[in-house]
Amino acid sequence: MLQQTMSGRRTPLYLQHVNACARLVDFAGWEMPQQYRSVKDEQAAVRTAAGLFDVSHMGRFEIRGAAAGEFLQGMVTNDLGHLGADHAQYTLLCTSGGGIVDDLIVYRRGADDWWVVVNAANRDKDTAWFQQHAPRGIEIVDRSEEVSLLALQGPKAAILGPMKEIDPAAIPPFGIAGGPVAGVPSVVSRTGYTGEDGFELFVPSQQVASVWEALVEVGAEPCGLAARDVCRLEAGLRLYGSDMDQDTNPYEAGLGWTVKLEKGDFVGRQALQQMKAEGVRRHLVGLSGVDRTIPRHGSAVRLDGSVVGAVTSGTYSFWLQRGIAMAMIEAGSGPVGTTVQVDSRSGSGQAEVVSLPFYRGSARRAVRP
Amino acid sequence: MAERYYTETHEWVTVQDSLATLGITDYAQAQLGDVVFLELPRVGKLLEAGDSFGVVESVKAASDLYSPVAGTVTEVNESLNVTPELVNRDPYGEGWLIKVHLNGDLGEGLLDEMGYKALTEGQTH
Numbered sequence: 001m002l003q004q005t006m007s008g009r010r011t012p013l014y015l016q017h018v019n020a021c022a023r024l025v026d027f028a029g030w031e032m033p034q035q036y037r038s039v040k041d042e043q044a045a046v047r048t049a050a051g052l053f054d055v056s057h058m059g060r061f062e063i064r065g066a067a068a069g070e071f072l073q074g075m076v077t078n079d080l081g082h083l084g085a086d087h088a089q090y091t092l093l094c095t096s097g098g099g100i101v102d103d104l105i106v107y108r109r110g111a112d113d114w115w116v117v118v119n120a121a122n123r124d125k126d127t128a129w130f131q132q133h134a135p136r137g138i139e140i141v142d143r144s145e146e147v148s149l150l151a152l153q154g155p156k157a158a159i160l161g162p163m164k165e166i167d168p169a170a171i172p173p174f175g176i177a178g179g180p181v182a183g184v185p186s187v188v189s190r191t192g193y194t195g196e197d198g199f200e201l202f203v204p205s206q207q208v209a210s211v212w213e214a215l216v217e218v219g220a221e222p223c224g225l226a227a228r229d230v231c232r233l234e235a236g237l238r239l240y241g242s243d244m245d246q247d248t249n250p251y252e253a254g255l256g257w258t259v260k261l262e263k264g265d266f267v268g269r270q271a272l273q274q275m276k277a278e279g280v281r282r283h284l285v286g287l288s289g290v291d292r293t294i295p296r297h298g299s300a301v302r303l304d305g306s307v308v309g310a311v312t313s314g315t316y317s318f319w320l321q322r323g324i325a326m327a328m329i330e331a332g333s334g335p336v337g338t339t340v341q342v343d344s345r346s347g348s349g350q351a352e353v354v355s356l357p358f359y360r361g362s363a364r365r366a367v368r369p
Numbered sequence: 370m371a372e373r374y375y376t377e378t379h380e381w382v383t384v385q386d387s388l389a390t391l392g393i394t395d396y397a398q399a400q401l402g403d404v405v406f407l408e409l410p411r412v413g414k415l416l417e418a419g420d421s422f423g424v425v426e427s428v429k430a431a432s433d434l435y436s437p438v439a440g441t442v443t444e445v446n447e448s449l450n451v452t453p454e455l456v457n458r459d460p461y462g463e464g465w466l467i468k469v470h471l472n473g474d475l476g477e478g479l480l481d482e483m484g485y486k487a488l489t490e491g492q493t494h
Contacts, residue, residue, distance in 0.1 A: 023399055038457065039403040039428050226402050226428055292406050294426050315428050316405040345424045345431040346408055 008032075011056035012148050012205045016212050020222055027225055028121035030057040035224040040318040043230050045221035046194050047319055047361065050154035052212065052220040053228055055193075059123035060147055060202070061130070063114040065138040072106060072114055075133060075267055077250060079260035085111045086176040088189050092250055092258050093129060094268030098275050099246040100253065102126050103238065105191060109176055117149065117200075119240045133267065148208035152220060153198030153231070155362045162214045163188075168199060173364040182214035193228065195235025195361035230315050233324055236286065236357030242297060243284060243312040243326050249275050252328065254284045254356065280331050282309060286354040287342065289323025293349025295342040301327050301334075302341040302348075308333040311342060317358065324358050325351065373461070374475065375485035376437045381461065382479070387471040389438045393425065395460045396489045401427035404456040407449050409434075409467055414442045416469060418476035423466070425456070434466065437476050444468040 008031035017024065022033035033054065035042060045051045063072055073080045078091035087108055093101035102122040107115040118126045123144070130140045152160070158168040166179035166188055176189045187202040203211050216222060229239070238244055244253040250272065251259075261273050287295050295314040300307045314325030325342075334340055334353040341348045371383040379397035383390050398404065406426040416422055416436045423434040445467050449455060456464040480488060 023402075035402060038454065040454070230428060292408075292426070294405070294431065296431060316403075316426065318403075318405075345426075345433060 009057075011054055012208050013054045013056065013212055016209060016222075017054070022222070022224060025225070027057065028119075030120060032057055033222070033224040035226045036222045039224075039226045039230060042221060042223040042227035043318055046154045046196055046223060046227065046231050048155065050152060050156045050160060050198070050220045051194070051223035051227065052215050053151040053153065053223050053225075054148075054212070055151050055200070055228075056144070056148040056205075056208075057120040058144075058149055059118040059120065059126060059142070060144045060149060061116050061118070061127070062141040062143050063116065063130070063138065064141055066112075067135075068112065068114045068138060069108070071134065071138045072116075073263070074265065075130065076104075076106060077259040077266065077268065077272070078106075079263040080106060080108070081263060083108050085109075088174045088176055088191055090174075090258060092255060093126065094250065094272065095246060096268055096271060098249045098268050098271035100240070100244050100248050100250060100255075101129055101246060103240055103244070103255070105189075107176060107189060109178070109187065115143070121241055146205055148203050148205045150201040150203060150208070150212065150215075151192055151194075151198065151228075152201060152215060153192045153194040153196045153223075155197055157196075157198040157220075160215060160220060161218045162211070163199070171199075182211045184208075184211050186211070192363065193235075193237055194231035195237065195357060195359060195363050196231070197362035197364065229313075230317060230319075233313060233315055233326070234317050234319060234357065234359040235361060235363070236326075238284070238326070239313055243328075248328075249280075251275055251280045252283050282328050283331050284312065284326055284328055284356075285334060285336075286356040286358060287311065287314070287325040287327050287340070287351040288354045288358070289325070289342075290339070290350040290352060292323070293342060293344065293351055294323030295325035295327065295349070295351050296344070299343045301329055301351075302343070303333055303338070308340070320358060323349075323351070326356070329353075372481070374437070374479040374481060375488075376435065376479060377488060378435045380435060380437055382437050382475070384471065384475060388443070389440065389469045389471050389475075390465050391422075391436065391438070391467050391469065392460055392465045393434070393456060394485070394489075398457045398460045398464070401425065401432065402429045403427055404453045407453055407456070407466065409445045409449070410442050412442055412445060416440060416442065436469070437479055438469055438471055439476065440469040440472040442467050443470045
């Protein structure tokens, strides 16, 4: 008889998830917690206190070599020339044709220690992409196994006891600091994917369980991928694979601000320059569900009967108490305030085009050092 | 207590005299995650076995609800308008969806407790 078991990869916190009665789901080949309690409660914890996510399924790479900074500068769209020591930056990798390979965060620890964190689903693709472009002397080292990644998010994240030793309040947005968390030597960045103030913690995998438990002990609420998705959508943060992919360019995705054409040459620059000059034919907008409409991924978006685009991701926001979504629609078809129709299970619902984000949390933007 | 039967689409039904109570299973509510809205039929609506009688919307997805029975809707769980999370909290009790006055016998193809358990265990990967 065929024994069916979930065959996904597990993070070092798998036992903690099982013991907390998490509902586990497959995400990009990983067995990850969807939720521990209700999504509503977990999301409220992030918005009002502190939520704790295991995001160790994401890829962590160290870029080694004397010219690592220059190499990365030639790969990503944003300008690392403005990135000081102990700071991180959100950026994109693009193909030579200007399509988005992935969105990622580049971390500059000290002056010459470069790391990148990439989407779980793109780990292999990104490794190959970096390796394909790496000159002699540049090494792409996968550190994902030995270093786990936690996200501690929420207005109370900075005041939790185990965080105090690193003086979290002194870390600026997108800043990085090293020090002990619950006694375990860690690297902490003031970054996240929820729209809320908070931190991402790079912790040695062998000791990550004790850090997790110490944070839960003082009240951090374990949160699953479902709450993470609701939070990021409310905050207008794009999800690779849903809101953008290799057939999307940064301008369409509303991420033109991460493309610094003036910084010098990088992969995709020429195509992106042309795309910027030509303008976009379609772009990502926010949709706010009218009445009980929850726009869902893949649903057609119509204006006066004709299809003008499709929903790229959608959910129900308990915080805002309505359906919210992002949709890729024809440029000019639906300015903010336009009412559009969204196909749904029960026929058709209505949604209003709104600007992103839906919600501004306690997270602050990076200030250039 | 009347015996509970299940469908392959994860609804449950119990029958007392000729009144059937319908809901979604514990497995279904766990799969869906937090339920946020339910679209349920009006009292008086005539259902055939296999008919879609509504939609359940959760944070994750919208799913159709299928009636395993034929009959007339006599009651709809109005408390779900205000507290749809009852479906998550108590799917076999307070989270029931509709009551149907049966028009004949239960439809064919319903699963008993054992049969449904086998079905869902096969689906839990």
